Amino acid sequence: MATTPQDNRPLDPLLIGSGWQAQKSASTRTQIIEAAITCLVELGYGRTTTTEIAKKAGLSRGAMLHHFPSKMDIIRASVEYLHAKRLRAFRKAMAKEPTDGDHVRLGIEGYWSHVKHPWFVAFFEIAVAARTDKELAAILFPAQEAFEREWYETSLELFPEWKRKGEKFMLGFDLTRYVIEGMGISFLTHKETERDKRVLRYLEAKLKDLADEDR
Amino acid sequence: MATTPQDNRPLDPLLIGSGWQAQKSASTRTQIIEAAITCLVELGYGRTTTTEIAKKAGLSRGAMLHHFPSKMDIIRASVEYLHAKRLRAFRKAMAKEPTDGDHVRLGIEGYWSHVKHPWFVAFFEIAVAARTDKELAAILFPAQEAFEREWYETSLELFPEWKRKGEKFMLGFDLTRYVIEGMGISFLTHKETERDKRVLRYLEAKLKDLADEDR
DNA sequence: AGCCGGTTTCAATCATCCTTGACTTTTTCA
DNA sequence: TGAAAAAGTCAAGGATGATTGAAACCGGCT
Structure with a gap:
């Protein structure tokens, strides 16, 4: 008889030693x-x-x-898991220095990739369901709020030079969020087109305008 | 007396005469x-x-x-109903001459109102469900495509002066769509904030820039 | 060491509720 | 009267959560 509790899954040798x-x-x-x-x-x-x-x-x-x-317990754990994973992935993507030094482009591409990732799709499914499910909303809302806040702070660290122009930064932040999420929703059922890329390039240019204005 | 022919489809009020x-x-x-x-x-x-x-x-x-x-028959009819109603409402909103002559603002406000309307919410619920339901997608897709096309053409009529700058018009069209729909999705669970209004005003300004560029 | 009782982990079955769509009966109205 | 509209009934299927049962693991004890 095998000494492993479950033969169907290999055990992690690192964890076997650590007590339980x-x-x-x-x-x-x-x-x-x-x-x-x-x-x-x-x-x-x-x-x-x-x-x-x-x-x-x-x-x-x-x-x-x-x-x-219960089922809701699984969903609750999934929300926490997704929250942690999404934030971690986003921070990691933002942490690396862009090859061309273009932080704005990096941010846009990063969030656009993020929105196309299955994790966002899963989170989105839960968010839509939460609109008409109070119990689900109570679970999702704190995580959603925390994500947006932490994402905002991460972005602030990414663009330290924007710190002085609070309102303008927030405008660029919101604009980026809405454009890319709108594109993301559309991407759920359609494919990415050349038109979408044009929108992203335009967004990039406008963000740079915002950064350069009344300096 | 039943003057109706031996109908295999017992229900089609459109085909039945006025007297019934x-x-x-x-x-x-x-x-x-x-x-x-x-x-x-x-x-x-x-x-x-x-x-x-x-x-x-x-x-x-x-x-x-x-x-x-069957249930799917109700959904099918609802999709057609929503398509007709949404398009009609949007055309009606666009048809009236703006008090300040500002067509761009009218278009933005019109679509923003449109996105906040229950009809959009219902359509959106169906669209999200269609992502993972082939049968539903087969019903929704033609209506969705037709709506976008007809909306585009309505917008073209609204801004006849843009007809010459095809690509630039399309960019503005796409940008508007994504920003407002992204805001709309966010609006499903959050309330409209001052920050949202700022984004709309910024969008308006940028659309006017696009219209005035290299003229 | 080796046995034993209790606990944790996993598997299987059951009872209940909900949804759907087919079928049957009643009511309405020309 | 007779056909359409509306109401009521029913069985099949699916989903959920609870219960029961088996296997592995832990501690303590002789």
């Missing part, structure tokens, strides 16, 4: 959360069922319900 | 469609059920299922 290998069932939790996110992306919020999540995670439904007693 | 009580049937259909739209707005696509629609329409479920054999 049972604690590594945290990896099972992650597996469930990622399965839930996949379901959100592929099926949408409405068709994401516990059965489907369990199937996708390679677990039995009962096993999964042990980790997360 | 089918007019009442047509009004009942409209009632059902509007109830469905209310459900989409208040409950979202996922929670819109035939039971709920019937209740909201003040009909028994059986009666409703007589008019629309």
